[in-house]
Amino acid sequence: MSNNKCSIIGASHAGVSLAMQLRREGWPHEIELISDEMELPYHRPPLSKDLLLGKKTLDQIRLRPEKMFEDNDISLSLGKRVKAIHKQKKKLIFTDGKESNYGKLAICVGSTVKKIPLGNQFENVFYLREATDIKKIQSALPKMKRVVIVGAGYIGLEVCAVLRQIGIEVTIVDIAKRVLERVTSSYLSQWVRKLHEDNGASFILETGVREINGKDQAESVVCTNGKALDCDAVFVGIGVNPNVELAREIGLEVDKGIIVNEICKTSENDIYAAGDCTQFYNSLYDKVINLESVQNANDQARCAAVNIAGGSQIYESLPWFWSDQYDAKIQMVGLNHEAAEIIVRGNPNVSDKNGLALFYLKNSRIVAADCVNRPKEFAAAKQLIQSKMHLAKSILEDESIDPLTFKDLTTHS
Secondary structure, three states: OHHHOEEEEOOOHHHHHHHHHHHHOOOOOOEEEEOOOOOOOEOOHHHHOHHHHOOOOHHHHEOOOHHHHHHOOEEEEOOOOEEEEEOOOOEEEEOOOOEEEOOEEEEOOOEEEOOOOOOOOOOOEEEOOOHHHHHHHHHHHHHOOEEEEEOOOHHHHHHHHHHHHOOOEEEEEEOOOOOOOOOOOHHHHHHHHHHHHHOOOEEEEOOOEEEEEEOOOEEEEEEOOOOEEEOOEEEEOOOEEEOOHHHHHOOOOEOOOEEOOOOOEOOOOOEEEOOOOEEEEEOOOOEEEOOOOHHHHHHHHHHHHHHHOOOOOOOOOOOEEEEEEOOEEEEEEEOOOOOOEEEEEEOOOOOOOOOEEEEEEEOOEEEEEEEEOOHHHHHHHHHHHHHOOEOOHHHHHOOOOOHHHHHHHOEOO
């Protein structure tokens, strides 16, 4: 019956994980998974990597095969956008005028790319968030020789790596003083910039975009410092905004994201939320955070499912992320903003293919780590951060010590 149905708005990582976990928890009622895309749910990280590069097809990056949704009796509603929620009547209203009742509701609507107020009239100004964006970009790739990327964050850098591998000239423009300024230390920023410069990319930092010129197509980008860059296409990757409009309209508590408590419930009974659209308290770092992360989306959604199904689980997260650029696998764990000291393990020279690890310390305890081609250090850092244990700096720096033994060499706080 619809009054027992769990409706899930959003069918990316959080929505799919929540639906599947509900069935694992023994939820006996109807599950409706709603997506405003026509595609079967897919992994988003490969969009800016293997899918753009042509190494994989969209069918190869599906989150689940269609049969798995059928086998778990999960109703997929594709190409449907929720226009409004009537929380008193527990009803969803779609843009096509149709309605759907729910008993429990999960909002997993993710985020939307930030846009610049320039270049909307040009077909060759691209944003990358959905599979449809990739189709547009790939059809235009043969015409690209010179590209300007606005934004030196992870999306911009991953797109840059793909374009350089297929021989396209790339210039990255950003108002920040360094690449990845918002998310990492100057150590990793320098390393990543050098990696891209060694692969032929150029950077113009501490400047924004004043205008984009052209007739039918963007032909040049003019920076705020006056420099003009000729181009065949423009990619914009300047971050995302959590989708909070639906939640705000029905009076849910909203700040930079939809506020959820320790069991992933919103300020309204029977309405939960998970993924990029949420904001929550992280006990490990004693602060309220937003996380744009597949790991957070999946873990938070599974916790929400347990509680929707009548169980009891507290969400405690250790944030971690990854990025693939050229032959470098960059893995990050924890939040490094309050770190007082950085320990460098390995050779910070980009030409050293053994990579490096950066350990961020606060009060002599590891609170975060950035690892390049160092999976052992990444795994060790996860354990050390979660256990809140101390490790001597000399051990962290000593390459002769196997990182997998770090946990045996720690001391309690």
